[in-house]
Amino acid sequence: MTNTDPQGQPVPQAPGTNDSSYSIDIEGLNKWYGTFHVLKEINLKVAKGERIVICGPSGSGKSTLIRCINRLEEHQEGSIIVDGVELTNDVKNVDKVRREVGMVFQHFNLFPHLTVLENCTLAPIWVRKTPKKEAIAEAMKYLERVRIPEQALKYPGQLSGGQQQRVAIARSLCMNPRIMLFDEPTSALDPEMISEVLDVMIDLANSGMTMLCVTHEMGFAKQVADRVIFMDYGEIVEEAPPEEFFNNPKHDRTQLFLSQILAH
Amino acid sequence: MTDTLIHTRLPDRAPPASETGIIHWARTNLFSSITNTILTLASLYALYVLVPPLLNWGLLNANLAGTDRSVCDANQGGACWTFIKVRFNQIMFGLFYGSNPDQIWRPVLAFFSLVALVIPLFFDRFNYKGMLSAFILIVFPFIAFALIHGAWLGLPVADTSEWGGFLLTFVLASVGIVAALPIGILLALGLRSELPIVRGFSVFYIELWLGTPLITVLFMASVLLPLFFPAGVDFDKVLRAMIGITLFQSAYVAEAVRGGLQAIPKGQFEAADALGLSYWKKMLFIVLPQALKISIPGIVNTFIALFKDTSLVSIIGLLDLLNMSQTASKGLEWKGYDTEAYLFAAFVFGICCYGISLYSRSLEEKLDRGHKN
Secondary structure (H helix, E strand, O other): OOOEEOOEEOOOOOOOHHHHHHEEEEEEEEEEEOOOEEEEEEEEEEHHHHOEEEEEOOOHHHHHHHHHOOOOOOOOEEEEEEOEEEEOOOHHHHHHHHHEEEEEOOOOOOOOOOOHHHHHHHHHHHOOOOEEEEEEEHHHHHHHOOHHHOOOOHHHHHHHHHHHHHHHHHHHOOOOOOOOEOOOOOOOOHHHHHHHHHHHHHHHHHHEEEEEEEEEOOHHHHHOOOOOEEEEEEEEEEEEEEEHHHHHOHHHHHHHHHHHHHHH | OOOOOOOOOOOOOOHHHOHHHHHHHHHHHHHOOHHHHHHHHHHHHHHHHHHHHHHHHHHHEEOOOOOOOOOHHOOOOOEEEHHHHHHHHHHHOHHHHHHHHHOOHHHHHHHHOOOOOOOOOOOOOOHHHHHHHHHHHHHHHHHHHHHHHOOOOOOOOHHHOOOOHEEEEEHHHHHHHHHHHHHHHHHHHHHHHOOOOHHHHHHHHHHHHHHHHHHHHHHHHHHHHHHHOOOOOOOOOHHHHHHHHHHHHHHHHHHHHHHHHHOOOOOHHHHHOOOOOOOOHHHHHHHHHHHHHHHHHHHHHHHHHHHHHHHHHHHOOOEEEHHHHHHHOHHHOOOOOOHHHHHHHHHHHHHHHHHHHHHHHHHHHOOOOOOOO
């Protein structure tokens, strides 16, 4: 599925190749909230297996951008093609994309009336039509992978923030997505719980999953990202491999942002 | 010399007596302020003045023996429960069963089969809840009708116009409650629909019924509706009342459910969308279970209100529990004992409404998952 080099690292596709070789292909994307221009002329191509970290000050449009990729937000101009399927008003296309794209939210958004296991099996059973037994086995596999199989029969309200976020990741993985979107997955967590979630995300990144992460965890970016994208005022200001991005930022705004975020 | 202080953990000690026990309870609940103390003393005095005579009249000195008013007339100092005893069948089951006591087994059988069918639903381990619920909702009404009406089974016919008393109250209220719930839920979903026609219809429907008193609805259903049908076509009076009550009640259910829907965080919808759940699956599995849980108190309030409002069917000549009690006490035979009639009706209404609210509270507790939305 993914092109990899001898170290098992995926190789980003050269631009200009066939569209279907990209996991995500965004061109000329513009979006407005009323009169407010949130996203301006975004062009972004993500190769299969590529791991991208998006950062930027709050209100820069980074969350809106990744929420456009599974159409939690509608865009007004430009095209978004996910796994060869263009996102339009056609509900069928939207459903197709959502089945292939998993999303992890800042506030977990687990279903509080269902157990951890039911959270994980609901979509496979009702969307993918997986038989119940198989779905449960699959869910337990992923709960083990995020290291909380013993919590399977508890309700989300009984878990800590870090555990809840790991369940949320497992819930997304149960749909066997080809792309994972992370929208500030550690921002709502107490400091001592951030690393348990990041560990799971690093593990996932090393398995070759295509990932887009909106995060301020620069250590995570340095460790796993193939590319870091810096956004400000709805634009992509700078994109570069992490070493380049952190050691030698080109743009003033990037430098200012990095000096603020890395000051401590 | 060092500045470090090492703390050893202290053992827990029992709280002082003023923090627990009956004295603490009385102090915080009955005598916490001057106003409360005055109110407590005033209430105690009122109880002292009122309770003994009431007990005396209603229990100790009451009449239950005999089959006519002579016993009660001889002992005017006590309540005349003889009247309720003699007219019990009429007050509970209406005119037909009041005058045909040998047929009472029919409504009683229907009622207890319903109870027997519902009981398994309360056991978590019972695996066929869906099938049983469907049976109760779809098949049982016909069985109950066949039993109570009688024509289908070749039994003496109890025409619906002769249904009355608690039987009628129960039938009207339970049909209204059960039929209005799904309609109300659909209307509440319609209110939040993105389709303008669906939303417009829901708004119009709900505003129309919320702005109409039930008594008007019943009057319309009974007096005006027949004018629109050709002569000779006549809907059953009880059926018309049922339809009117259901349409009316569904608007109130919709309002209660709407409140619950609004309380569901946007993130729940987004998470369901992101997993690829379709609109109906999202609503059925994610949104409604949470919204209905939040709406339980509101929905139950409307149910209790409806249960009591069924008395309004007297406007179209149907005799429910309250009106039947009243009617029974108006005849020459028992004239003058209407206090007992009203008290009995109040007692039955009270038990039913208290039962409904107790059940709703236990349901809320059972569905509590240790989270607040």
